Amino acid sequence: MPATTVKFYQTGTFTVGNRLLSIDQQSVQSEPDRSNALNCGHRACQGCGEALGARYAIDAAMRSSSRNLVAVNATGCLEVFSTPYPESSWQIAWLHSLFGNAAAVATGVAAAARVKGKSAVRVIAQGGDGGTTDIGMGCLSGMFERNDDVLYICYDNEAYMNTGVQRSSATPAGARTATTPAIGSVPGNEFGQGKSVPLIAMAHEIPYVATASVANLRDLEQKVEKAIVIGGARYIHIHVPCPLGWGSSSHDTIKLARLAVETGLFPLFEAEFGEITDRTVIRRKQPVEEYLKPQKRFAHLFRPKRDADRISMIQSLADHNIRRFKLEA
Amino acid sequence: MLRQIEGSRAVAESVALSRPEVICAYPITPQTHIVEALSELVRDGHIKPCEFINVESEFAALSVAIGSSAAGARSYTATASQGLLFMAEAVYNASGLGLPIVMTIGNRAIGAPINIWNDHSDSMSMRDSGWIQLHAETNQEAADLHIQAFRLAEELSCPVMVCMDGFILTHAYEQVDIPTQQQVDDFLPPFEPRQVLDPQHPMSIGAMVGPDAFLEVRYLSHNKQIRALERIPALNREFAAIFGRDSGGLLRTYRSEDAETIVVALGSVNGTIQEVVDQLREEGHLIGSVSLCSYRPFPTEAIREALEAARRVVVIDKSLAVGMGGILATDVQSALMGGVPFLYTVIAGLGGRTISQASLRDVFLKAEREELSDVTFLDLNQDLIARHFVRESKQRLSGPTAENLLRDITEIAARIG
Numbered sequence: 001m002p003a004t005t006v007k008f009y010q011t012g013t014f015t016v017g018n019r020l021l022s023i024d025q026q027s028v029q030s031e032p033d034r035s036n037a038l039n040c041g042h043r044a045c046q047g048c049g050e051a052l053g054a055r056y057a058i059d060a061a062m063r064s065s066s067r068n069l070v071a072v073n074a075t076g077c078l079e080v081f082s083t084p085y086p087e088s089s090w091q092i093a094w095l096h097s098l099f100g101n102a103a104a105v106a107t108g109v110a111a112a113a114r115v116k117g118k119s120a121v122r123v124i125a126q127g128g129d130g131g132t133t134d135i136g137m138g139c140l141s142g143m144f145e146r147n148d149d150v151l152y153i154c155y156d157n158e159a160y161m162n163t164g165v166q167r168s169s170a171t172p173a174g175a176r177t178a179t180t181p182a183i184g185s186v187p188g189n190e191f192g193q194g195k196s197v198p199l200i201a202m203a204h205e206i207p208y209v210a211t212a213s214v215a216n217l218r219d220l221e222q223k224v225e226k227a228i229v230i231g232g233a234r235y236i237h238i239h240v241p242c243p244l245g246w247g248s249s250s251h252d253t254i255k256l257a258r259l260a261v262e263t264g265l266f267p268l269f270e271a272e273f274g275e276i277t278d279r280t281v282i283r284r285k286q287p288v289e290e291y292l293k294p295q296k297r298f299a300h301l302f303r304p305k306r307d308a309d310r311i312s313m314i315q316s317l318a319d320h321n322i323r324r325f326k327l328e329a
Numbered sequence: 330m331l332r333q334i335e336g337s338r339a340v341a342e343s344v345a346l347s348r349p350e351v352i353c354a355y356p357i358t359p360q361t362h363i364v365e366a367l368s369e370l371v372r373d374g375h376i377k378p379c380e381f382i383n384v385e386s387e388f389a390a391l392s393v394a395i396g397s398s399a400a401g402a403r404s405y406t407a408t409a410s411q412g413l414l415f416m417a418e419a420v421y422n423a424s425g426l427g428l429p430i431v432m433t434i435g436n437r438a439i440g441a442p443i444n445i446w447n448d449h450s451d452s453m454s455m456r457d458s459g460w461i462q463l464h465a466e467t468n469q470e471a472a473d474l475h476i477q478a479f480r481l482a483e484e485l486s487c488p489v490m491v492c493m494d495g496f497i498l499t500h501a502y503e504q505v506d507i508p509t510q511q512q513v514d515d516f517l518p519p520f521e522p523r524q525v526l527d528p529q530h531p532m533s534i535g536a537m538v539g540p541d542a543f544l545e546v547r548y549l550s551h552n553k554q555i556r557a558l559e560r561i562p563a564l565n566r567e568f569a570a571i572f573g574r575d576s577g578g579l580l581r582t583y584r585s586e587d588a589e590t591i592v593v594a595l596g597s598v599n600g601t602i603q604e605v606v607d608q609l610r611e612e613g614h615l616i617g618s619v620s621l622c623s624y625r626p627f628p629t630e631a632i633r634e635a636l637e638a639a640r641r642v643v644v645i646d647k648s649l650a651v652g653m654g655g656i657l658a659t660d661v662q663s664a665l666m667g668g669v670p671f672l673y674t675v676i677a678g679l680g681g682r683t684i685s686q687a688s689l690r691d692v693f694l695k696a697e698r699e700e701l702s703d704v705t706f707l708d709l710n711q712d713l714i715a716r717h718f719v720r721e722s723k724q725r726l727s728g729p730t731a732e733n734l735l736r737d738i739t740e741i742a743a744r745i746g
Contacts, residue, residue, distance in 0.1 A: 086536070087536075111380040112404075138386055
């Protein structure tokens with residue numbers, strides 16, 4: 001097995017004090033002069049995984065691009081909570097156009113930068129899972145296929161949270177949402193075939209694809225810092241728990257994100273030109289029940305009686321990921 | 330330089346002379362020849378620096394233009410019909426953001442039934458989107474209007490659609506005077522937006538606006554178009570001084586000074602109307618016409634002035650507000666405020682139906698005799714419609730109307746079984 005670089009965290013399993021690390025290994029957030037791209041005062045809920053993910057991702061991109069960054073935002077929570085007119089939490093050049101066109105608008109921004117000779121400008125498009133895996137899919141695939149010079153970041157909280165928690169194509173099997181209510185003989189979301197946008201991105205053979213999690217912020221920062229300087233189309237899919245939509249405690253955001261990784265439900269990996277180049281192995285594998293139980297959206301799997309069949313179906317999805325992405329230590 | 334070229338090619342060349350920096354292309358008949366020609370002009374270095382981007386849908390085409398325009402690049406795209414509807418959300422977005430994008434519409438009908446031929450349903454569907462809409466009467470005007478459109482869009486920070494009739498103009502070969510680069514450069518300064526997406530001067534564009542300021546934003550959009558009513562004739566005069574010909578403006582009158590009957594229309598059909606006016610004038614009828622170039626903003630004052638002395642107005646509408654009547658006619662009527670005794674709506678040319686001189690002559694004479702009904706469908710096949718009603722009265726079923734009608738036309742019946 002090839003050697004794996006250990007990424008140190010400030011909290012969690014590989015805990016080490018930030019001051020003990022060399023400068024280049026220190027987190028972006030530990031810098032006193034970090035950009036604070038998404039400033040305080042925004043309207044995100046307590047414990048919002050998306051706000052956390054976006055701040056880390058954009059700050060990392062700011063550092064890596066020497067603050068030469070433009071971001072295009074799809075409609076959604078991130079857009080709404082960050083820019084209630086006449087206020088804005090963004091400390092960067094930022095544009096919101098529509099729900100389903102962030103990738104295309106970013107293509108336009110990148111084209112303008114090129115034609116104006118501003119080759120140092122890096123362009124990010126960002127959106128939630130609805131804006132990415134559903135309504136923005138056409139523009140996203142077009143941007144990938146043309147290999148436009150854009151880093152697209154999807155903050156995946158697994159449903160349309162901004163409109164009140166409706167099902168998206170990223171909603172996991174069995175989960176309750178406002179449009180997949182926990183009633184009837186098969187409560188919650190259908191067990192469909194799933195839709196992995198990271199794998200769809202890889203099928204476009206773009207230069208860089210990665211998944212990341214707010215449970216693993218150093219890893220997230222490093223992936224963004226790596227991605228932002230690569231030329232061509234890049235995609236990072238970040239798993240961001242949503243206390244409101246998931247029915248979880250706001251102090252459990254990181255814990256749930258970590259359990260999603262440790263159960264195998266959300267595999268962390270990197271891919272270049274369509275081939276997986278790295279993955280984060282699971283050190284202490286957890287059964288999916290540990291992940292499901294603290295979330296009200298899965299409560300019907302445990303009450304009034306334990307739904308052993310469907311829990312085992314979810315477990316087999318996790319096991320499949322572990323085999324497929326070779327996540328076992 | 331005078332050249333015998335296709336309308337689309339003429340438009341492409343005048344867009345090229347306007348030095349666009351980003352062009353987004355997605356094919357849809359009948360505008361395809363424009364973007365094809367532009368792709369060639371970018372590849373062979375005629376337009377530079379310029380990014381030509383082949384996108385995956387019309388929605389993406391205008392979205393890319395939104396991004397590039399917001400980042401400070403002069404941006405252009407072209408579409409028609411279903412394509413314009415597919416990008417509808419972005420059409421409103423571009424004007425709401427105040428981005429001076431120029432877009433050609435090769436006017437075409439909207440399905441179902443699918444139809445590739447000309448009428449004005451497509452651009453009419455976007456008449457309230459906040460874009461300026463200019464209609465070309467000839468290919469020379471289509472070419473010239475694009476140069477004016479970039480100037481107008483950038484002065485007002487408002488997107489402009491240049492509408493040209495699909496096939497009738499886009500695919501017609503005729504003589505067009507293609508200006509020199511120097512002439513265009515003298516008329517059209519480089520694009521210098523007052524705000525751009527610039528990492529050195531970060532700002533947030535496209536924030537959510539609630540009830541506290543939304544009305545004001547919309548009012549300002551309206552106000553821009555009201556200002557355009559002054560800028561359009563002014564630019565036309567400036568254009569004439571440099572290029573030596575009159576193109577654009579709010580409207581043009583034709584032999585209407587002493588006319589009792591005045592015909593109003595948008596676009597290329599004005600050529601046919603003027604022929605009929607000439608014939609009827611020779612026969613002693615007091616008839617004239619008005620070719621409307623600026624549909625949005627709607628030149629209410631100028632229309633009133635042009636029509637107020639008339640006894641009757643006939644509006645040739647190449648679009649239909651289903652369940653209501655004419656779209657252009659409604660606007661003309663509201664401009665006149667009842668000041669003209671008779672206003673007739675003639676729905677004509679839908680889905681490319683030929684508008685013949687004979688048919689126009691017939692309705693104009695009927696109008697003159699004040700025998701025309703309020704809303705007339707020019708050359709409507711009454712027999713076909715009557716047979717449809719008979720069938721419908723026998724068996725009331727939901728289902729596609731078009732197949733029913735086509736099956737009724739015997740020579741086609743053999744083919745579709």
